[in-house]
Amino acid sequence: MFYATFAALAIWLAWHWSQTNGWSGLHRLALASGALMAHTVFGIFALTYNIINKIGFLVLGLIMPGLLLLFTTQIQARIRAKQKTPALNPDS
Numbered sequence: 001m002f003y004a005t006f007a008a009l010a011i012w013l014a015w016h017w018s019q020t021n022g023w024s025g026l027h028r029l030a031l032a033s034g035a036l037m038a039h040t041v042f043g044i045f046a047l048t049y050n051i052i053n054k055i056g057f058l059v060l061g062l063i064m065p066g067l068l069l070l071f072t073t074q075i076q077a078r079i080r081a082k083q084k085t086p087a088l089n090p091d092s
């Protein structure tokens with residue numbers, strides 16, 4: 001019951017935060033990154049029972065930050081491109 005309550009609270013917080021002004025792709029990526037990193041760390045210590053599984057989680061844990069950094073730079077470029085695009089002005 002505790003885990004279900006904790007999960008419901010986490011989902012509600014994520015939804016609540018996502019409704020605020022300024023929530024962007026970077027925020028969504030940060031939320032997903034935290035979940036992925038927690039899953040990987042937990043998996044290395046609690047979900048693996050042999051060396052092959054541990055190595056698999058370790059490789060995943062080493063590749064994931066690079067991919068997340070790549071996604072971050074792409075999202076930042078998209079945000080900068082949106083900021084440089086002039087807004088349409090119906091009065092002109």
